[in-house]
Amino acid sequence: MIDLYTFAKSLESDSCEILVDTPMSRHTSFKAGGNADVIALPKNVNSLTVTLKSAHKNNVPVTVMGNGSNLLVKDEGIRGIVIKTTGMDPEIEVDNEIIRCSAGTSLTKLCVAALENGLTGLEFAYGIPGTVGGAVFMNAGAYGGEIKDVLKTVQHITPEFDTESADASALNLGYRKSFYSEHPEYIIATAEFKLQKGDKAEIKAKMDDLIGRRKDKQPLEFPSAGSTFKRPEGYFAGALIEQCGLKGCRIGGAEVSEKHAGFIINRYSGTASDIIELIDHVKKTVKENTGVTLEPEVKIIP
Numbered sequence: 001m002i003d004l005y006t007f008a009k010s011l012e013s014d015s016c017e018i019l020v021d022t023p024m025s026r027h028t029s030f031k032a033g034g035n036a037d038v039i040a041l042p043k044n045v046n047s048l049t050v051t052l053k054s055a056h057k058n059n060v061p062v063t064v065m066g067n068g069s070n071l072l073v074k075d076e077g078i079r080g081i082v083i084k085t086t087g088m089d090p091e092i093e094v095d096n097e098i099i100r101c102s103a104g105t106s107l108t109k110l111c112v113a114a115l116e117n118g119l120t121g122l123e124f125a126y127g128i129p130g131t132v133g134g135a136v137f138m139n140a141g142a143y144g145g146e147i148k149d150v151l152k153t154v155q156h157i158t159p160e161f162d163t164e165s166a167d168a169s170a171l172n173l174g175y176r177k178s179f180y181s182e183h184p185e186y187i188i189a190t191a192e193f194k195l196q197k198g199d200k201a202e203i204k205a206k207m208d209d210l211i212g213r214r215k216d217k218q219p220l221e222f223p224s225a226g227s228t229f230k231r232p233e234g235y236f237a238g239a240l241i242e243q244c245g246l247k248g249c250r251i252g253g254a255e256v257s258e259k260h261a262g263f264i265i266n267r268y269s270g271t272a273s274d275i276i277e278l279i280d281h282v283k284k285t286v287k288e289n290t291g292v293t294l295e296p297e298v299k300i301i302p
């Protein structure tokens, strides 16, 4: 493998910012995790493709991320290159009822653009702190809505570095899963959503209501990755965890939130190992007490 410093320098350009030996605690909502050797922030789809190609040519391992709001990076950090999409073209195009943007666009910004253009359908996503790419990958959802309901087309980069369009109906979107979570070698570049004309005041009222509900119910004042576990069929993870007496349970700096047992929070600047140990402890206790197997929603890397 090429010397990583030389590799990083070769990628640096006006259309790609490079960070070297950087703590992932600065790039994830859990605020934990070791250093990434190199982080690249491409500014457009072309520079994203060039970065992917160059890493492949030089045998440098690649990890792709959006805003890091569903990631738990282990304390040993990430070898190779992390491609972070949040520096990508922030322009949002609106064409009648279609709204399109780069994968790195923040979902919240997209929701505000939909509101400003009197388009309804995306209100459920207001307050999910991820990018559009991360939301498509996860088929993010909340309050009865999910990306699947509004996604029309995705433009992605194939493992052969071609840019292709895929119709949402071909993307196997299901509960917190997609074609992309099944094929992480495909990289989401842009996405297009089909919304409907609506009343601006009603759209805003719904967004305000949902953000209010988040603030009431979720421990937003502490670092976390949102719901730590997927919803097991027929149950709610938070209710099972609470029922097992785990609210407030702590390992190192990680704690099961007192406010919402479905959230593990990094309350006291803990390590990724603290959080992983607590996830394992919660899983084991819930299994022993209720027979239900919890599966983490948060992606633990590497």
Ligand SMILES: Cc1cc2nc3c(=O)[nH]c(=O)nc-3n(C[C@H](O)[C@H](O)[C@H](O)COP(=O)(O)OP(=O)(O)OC[C@H]3O[C@@H](n4cnc5c(N)ncnc54)[C@H](O)[C@@H]3O)c2cc1C
Pocket: 029, 063, 064, 065, 066, 067, 068, 069, 070, 071, 085, 103, 127, 128, 129, 130, 131, 132, 133, 134, 135, 136, 137, 138, 139, 140, 141, 142, 180, 186, 187, 188, 189, 218, 220, 224, 225, 226, 227, 299
């Ligand atoms: C306070 C809080 C509340 C939350 N509430 C919700 C909620 O209500 N509903 C919900 O669904 N989630 C929620 N989440 C979780 C998280 O915000 C979502 O999963 C979000 O969609 C992740 O987006 P991201 O850009 O941060 O992705 P990241 O965490 O950076 O990455 C997630 C996964 O997507 C992949 N990925 C990201 N971008 C791309 C790309 N361009 N191409 C290919 N793969 C990519 C990554 O490799 C990784 O596997 C919450 C998180 C927090 C911290």
